[in-house]
Amino acid sequence: MYHNDLIIYNSINKKKEIFHPIHKKYVGIYVCGPTVYNHIHLGNCRTFVFFDVVYRYLKHLGYQVRYVRNITDVGHLENDRQSYQDDKIIKRSRIEGLEPMEIVQKYTISFHNFLRKLNLLPPNIEPTATGHIIEQIDIIQQLICKKIAYISNGSIYFSLKNYTKLYTYGILSKNKIQNLFNKKTHFSNEKYSYQDFCLWKRSIHNHIMNWNSPWGIGFPGWHIECSTMSTKYLGKIFDIHGGGLDLKFPHHECEIAQSVAFYNDENCFARYWMHTNMLTFNGQKMSKSVGNTITLKDLVEKKNISPNVIKFFILQTHYRNVLNFSEKNLLNAKNGLNRIIESIQKLQSFDEKNMLENNNNFNVFIWIKKCYYAINDDFNIPLLIYYLFQATRVIDSLSIENMNKYYFNFFKSYIIYFVFHILGIQNETKNNSDKKLQILIEKIQHIRQYFRMQKNWIISDKIREELGSIGILLKDKKLF
RNA sequence: GGCACCGUGGCCGAAUGGUUAGGCAAAGGUCUGCAAAACCUUUUAUAGCGGUUCGAUUCCGCUCAGUGCCUCCA
Structure with a gap:
């Protein structure tokens, strides 16, 4: 009755487009979730808060929505400028003296806890990377068969050289392969070329984040989980893929390449790409690696700021603009x-x-x-x-x-x-449904009203001041 | 170096080829026992230079400043 067409800015072609779902009445949406190796910070929240509104609104429009948001609990490699790249979770487990899966559990609970405080609806499916090792191995194996991936020293890498013989690369980020080289970054000498990315990593440590594979013991790379889980639950082609702008490259570009090669179809994967812009602090991106993060935990628990306020603050800026x-x-x-x-x-x-x-x-x-x-x-x-x-x-x-x-x-x-x-x-x-408290406040107000009638301003002002100090604001009406 | 984005008052923020929303803050007033809240009123902005145009903050180009990504990040 009231609504015109929904228009979405599609970051793959940088145009605003009328949203048409693939299947009438059904919408599939995949959003990249957190890597659970630490408490989430305000920047992480921005993406989840925004897509919660998208999810709620799509449902409001009458669509049956399947909202999938993953949990990365393995495979997120950290480039520590050494020849061996470590998994973020494994690294954290050494710092905290816990098993990797204990780290995963701890920060997954923390993540859910704070999203609940922000009143975000849970997604319909929240798959984990560790829960989809078999599926990931399966896809990697087929990529090897297609000669898009190669084995090197027990690890598997995606060959961009072979990929670009068949398909176009860089449709999302507009990057050209020859421009990707960055002198600052070291790269693993297992790779044939700098631009290749990891699908499976051979393990050199003895811990429980390892799985058997046709190529020996190891764990999956980061990008492969999202290709695997998005298409598993939403199909080869689905409606919306979302995430933070910092994931646009390399993560989302790699997801596209993996999926295109696996399905042998350049038109597969997400139809609409939506990227939320960064949250900055003093003009610089808030990120764990810079170390300028403010966690929800600090704001809510230490500074006593209502999650509602945080949410409203986030939503006051359009999702494609930087929020400081x-x-x-x-x-x-x-x-x-x-x-x-x-x-x-x-x-x-x-x-x-x-x-x-x-x-x-x-x-x-x-x-x-x-x-x-x-x-x-x-x-x-x-x-x-x-x-x-x-x-x-x-x-x-x-x-x-x-x-x-x-x-x-x-x-x-x-x-x-x-x-x-x-x-x-x-x-x-x-939510403040404590009835006795409500009655108590009313009684105190009643007493104060008595003093006001007596023109005893000293006591009535004192009551107002005391109630004000615990956040109960009185609004007086005309006395006579 | 490559790719992308951005520049609107004291702060935050939309919109727009033709009188620049609004919020917060500030000032004055109404109301009130006094406040608070609310209401009314008021002040301050399109980074700079050029081009297209009857007209540019909007479109185009350049300059300056800032941000993100370039295989760690929501």
Whole structure:
């Protein structure tokens, strides 16, 4: 009724395109999840928060969505400038003195815990790399048969030279093979050429992150897991592939190459590519390797910042723009969000009997339509937020009194829908369901009102001050 | 060196070939016992230079500044 076509910026051709799913009514979406070797930081969150909105909105449009987000629990090699590349999880396990799978368990739980706090919906399938070793070996074996991959010293590498004899490389990143060489980076001398990437790594350590393969004991490379699991659960061709912009190259480019070679079809794999831009801190990308990360754990547990505020802060910037973190911006978001939430509460508690049944010049249906236009235009959430602020002005100026009931109910249900269901903001006051506490506060207010009637400003101001110190703000009305 | 992106007030941020949304902050006012909240009012911006155009912040080119990726990263 209200929505026009959904338009998505497809980063493979850098154009905004009308979204047409492959199968009517069904959407398959794959998003690259975290490597679970540490607590997730704010930059990681941005991607997951954004795709949660995408997931929620696609469902809202009536699609049956299969949202797959993987957990990388093996194979993410760390280039430590030595001849041997180590797995991130194995490296971490040495630092913490735990088995690799204990590291995986610890940080997977932490990941889920914080995503739940941010009120993100769980994906439909959350596959792990270690759970798909057999499938990965199978694909690697076929790539070897096709002479796209080669064995070297017990490890397997993807040959870009052979790949480019049959297919075009670099369609996503626009990189040309001859330009890829970077003097700064050392590369394993197992590889025939610098641009080749690892599919299977022979193990030289004796630990439990090893598996038997036709080529001996080892573990899979990083890129192969995503090709394997995305097509396993979504099919050879699927609708949307998402992830952070930093994964565009090499990770996503490698995923495409592996899949194209495996299926022998250049039109296979994802139809729409969506990349979320980076979150910066003091103008520099927040990343674990730079060491300028702020974790959700710090913000929520140490600085007592509501996950809602963090989420709203993230969503205030369009997903394709760089988002710079600062405490001031976070405070900015906090005040803005408060305003929206308070307006909605005012709307929810508004008694319809007070309505004047007059027409006013705020057209609810045009407002709803504009909100849909904003989301449909490549998920322009900042513009949606602007319309939400417009709505708060209507509510706060008591223009709602002049709305008719029919308009009012539409307005109420849609603003609630946009804020709580599409953006997934949590209605925190509802969670504070301690009834005794509520009654206690009411009693104290009642006592204070008594002192106010007595014009005992010293005591009544003291009560206000004390309640204010624990975040309970009193809004007095006219006394007489 | 290669590929890509970006530059909008004090801060954050949309939009647009033709009066530049909004939020936060600031100032003044209304309201209030005083505050707070809310409401009303106000100030400040399209990096620079050139081109296309009747008209450019928007399109094109150059310069300057910044960011990301180049086989570690959401």
